[in-house]
Amino acid sequence: MQRPLAGLTRGNLVQELVAGVTLLAIAIPLNIGYAQIAGLPPTAGLYALVLPAIVYALTVSSRQLVASPDAAAAALVASSIGGLAVAGSAEYSTLAFAQAIIIGIMFILLSVFKLGFLANFLSKPILVGFVGGLALDIMVSQIAKMLGVHINSGGEFVEKVGDLLSGLGTANVYSMLIAAGSVAVLLGGRKLLAAVPWALVVLVVSTVVVVLTNAQAAGVNVLGEVPAGPPQLSWPVLDWSMWIALIPAAAALTMVTTAEGLLVSRSYGEKRDYETNPNRDLFAFGVGNIAAGASASFTLGSSTSRTAAMDQAGSRTQLPTLVMAAGTLLLLVFGTALLADIPSPAIGAVVGVAIIPLLGIKEFRELWRQDRFEFIIGAVCFLTTLLVGSIIGILVAFVLALVNLAKRASNPAIDVLKASGEPGESLLEDASAGSMTTPGVLVIRLAAPLFFANGDVFVQAARRAVLAADPDKVDHLVIDMEAVTDIDVTGAESFTALQNWLAGQDVELSFSRVRPEARERLTLLGLLDKQRVFPTNRSAIAALSTSAAVSGPANEEG
Structure with missing residues (x-):
């Protein structure tokens, strides 16, 4: 003291x-x-x-x-x-x-x-x-x-x-x-x-x-x-x-x-x-x-x-x-x-x-x-x-x-990532930026916690990205969770709604780079029952083009 x-x-x-x-x-x-x-x-x-x-x-x-x-x-x-x-x-x-x-x-x-x-x-x-x-x-x-x-x-x-x-x-x-x-x-x-x-x-x-x-x-x-x-x-x-x-x-x-x-x-x-x-x-x-x-x-x-x-x-x-x-x-x-x-x-x-x-x-x-x-x-x-x-x-x-x-939180940065992990154009500015850099894979990053104020915004942005990239050519939508520190119940419902919509488009939803605290929330909210969690190794994201299952700790450094 x-x-x-x-x-x-x-x-x-x-x-x-x-x-x-x-x-x-x-x-x-x-x-x-x-x-x-x-x-x-x-x-x-x-x-x-x-x-x-x-x-x-x-x-x-x-x-x-x-x-x-x-x-x-x-x-x-x-x-x-x-x-x-x-x-x-x-x-x-x-x-x-x-x-x-x-x-x-x-x-x-x-x-x-x-x-x-x-x-x-x-x-x-x-x-x-x-x-x-x-x-x-x-x-x-x-x-x-x-x-x-x-x-x-x-x-x-x-x-x-x-x-x-x-x-x-x-x-x-x-x-x-x-x-x-x-x-x-x-x-x-x-x-x-x-x-x-x-x-x-x-x-x-x-x-x-x-x-x-x-x-x-x-x-x-x-x-x-x-x-x-x-x-x-x-x-x-x-x-x-x-x-x-x-x-x-x-x-x-x-x-x-x-x-x-x-x-x-x-x-x-x-x-x-x-x-x-x-x-x-x-x-x-x-x-x-x-x-x-x-x-x-x-x-x-x-x-x-x-x-x-x-x-x-x-x-x-x-x-x-x-x-x-x-x-x-x-x-x-x-x-x-x-x-x-x-x-x-x-x-x-x-x-x-x-x-x-x-x-x-x-x-x-x-x-x-x-x-x-x-x-x-x-x-x-x-x-x-x-x-x-x-x-x-x-x-x-x-x-x-x-x-x-609420105004600022409801308008988070939502990016389409290239295979190297570099951000592409913001989906909020141009949904057509969702073109895939790896065949069959679309990776989206939400740079904020997912909660009631931005859940619907995120779902709509993800849908626009998939549609802009042509759903017939998309097999996987990977959500990069590195910046998602928390998820509330309304945010979980948004994830579920997105999953149901993707299922109708024959697109599989997966998570990557999940933080430990976010993993606990995903598990508690029942969102990891069917989705896969991929490691932080960025090369693994590119490997999704061959639909290869990748396992490893959520915070593994690549």
């Missing part, structure tokens, strides 16, 4: 400590904003940077992946709990804490039973659409903050847009000036000196401006008093019905975080040449989320932007996360008074600029260019999440994933 803080040496200690200070500067303003998105007090965002971060950093296998609440998770928390309690109430906070614990348990179950592969159903188009829908919903709320317009942040997207448009006449000029200046600094500063924590600079400068000009009296909203003190351990107390009501959204959050977290973890491990353990990473997310729920915080997942920032800062360990936790704890104990006058328009600008990449504009352009069907999948997921809701959005995402999988 990899030791905690793997990769830390005396040579990189200073660099890792400096990276930790940078991470602290990035995380504090963002987590305050994300807590507001989730409908929770600022402390909920700050508490996530202490105990949950420490537990995660000491258990994860990735040396670089940063775990924290993010914009998508915050929006999903708000949309799922908003219908169960009033945002800002004690009951609402308790539900958010309980939801984090449920998510933690789900992560641990995924780890124990090695079920992380389920997240593979969330393909890139689905993730782009789902996260993009959440991001646009968040963006409306942040624009309202920047304009100083009050909207119902717990409402649906259409309702938020309506509130924003109808409230434009009440926009505060001073809020707009603070927001415009903040956005200019964030975007311009990133181009000039990317290493500077511009979000922290914006919050510090805007707070000073608000205090010196008494802008609060002119209608500029500020963060307000933040309770001092470290997070206290507790356990949310709810009725069982409320715990159950939190499960659907918890499952959605778990799957999204699993898909994104494992992908980012693996990519940085490959990039920096160290091993990662997916199941251990899932366990780390699990204990981290349980720690979040037990310390008055909310769901944490993987932060792609912060991980990238740490990689650019030269960090190759989890030490920056521990430095961040220590710095946040000091702020909570001694410095919360510094947070009270942070202007809301500046927070809105920081969060708004941070989530611009999550809108998926670039990704949608690429999908349109690369694959129109996958673009449609992403767009449907985007609109469903935005207009119907995040829970329905994730359900639609899974259905679309299955539709996409």
Whole structure:
């Protein structure tokens, strides 16, 4: 088992400590904003940077992946709990804490039973659409903050847009000036000196401006008093019905975080040449989320932007996360008074600029260019999440994933092979390509498992090949099974239907190069009662022209 803080040496200690200070500067303003998105007090965002971060950093296998609440998770928390309690109430906070614990348990179950592969159903188009829908919903709320317009942040997207448009006449000029200046600094500063924590600079400068000009009296909203003190351990107390009501959204959050977290973890491990353990990473997310729920915080997942920032800062360990936790704890104990006058328009600008990449504009352009069907999948997921809701959005995402999988699996490569085993033309493109290269023998290869989605496609392709090659001249149809790893009951029925049709054409059906697992399935399904199985020796396939029986192990190499 990899030791905690793997990769830390005396040579990189200073660099890792400096990276930790940078991470602290990035995380504090963002987590305050994300807590507001989730409908929770600022402390909920700050508490996530202490105990949950420490537990995660000491258990994860990735040396670089940063775990924290993010914009998508915050929006999903708000949309799922908003219908169960009033945002800002004690009951609402308790539900958010309980939801984090449920998510933690789900992560641990995924780890124990090695079920992380389920997240593979969330393909890139689905993730782009789902996260993009959440991001646009968040963006409306942040624009309202920047304009100083009050909207119902717990409402649906259409309702938020309506509130924003109808409230434009009440926009505060001073809020707009603070927001415009903040956005200019964030975007311009990133181009000039990317290493500077511009979000922290914006919050510090805007707070000073608000205090010196008494802008609060002119209608500029500020963060307000933040309770001092470290997070206290507790356990949310709810009725069982409320715990159950939190499960659907918890499952959605778990799957999204699993898909994104494992992908980012693996990519940085490959990039920096160290091993990662997916199941251990899932366990780390699990204990981290349980720690979040037990310390008055909310769901944490993987932060792609912060991980990238740490990689650019030269960090190759989890030490920056521990430095961040220590710095946040000091702020909570001694410095919360510094947070009270942070202007809301500046927070809105920081969060708004941070989530611009999550809108998926670039990704949608690429999908349109690369694959129109996958673009449609992403767009449907985007609109469903935005207009119907995040829970329905994730359900639609899974259905679309299955539709996409079935669409691709139902159109497998089916080739006519020459005697040497080289593929000929695809039968799906030109059935006339089924001309025989060995007299009396036609060899067909299916490059996929045979199951309900492609069984009929395979049978029809085989029939066309036999007819194109002239059935009167075909004695044997040999199915090359090298790429067939599995056969289901519907696939077996397709084989039986093909056998019956071939019998009517006086053509014998045989199998070649059968894998052991496929042989077991063929035997179990009763498909080897009459058919012969030929070895992998390719010369044996040519020998079929003389109808010579060939025997040997299914995986014999020729």
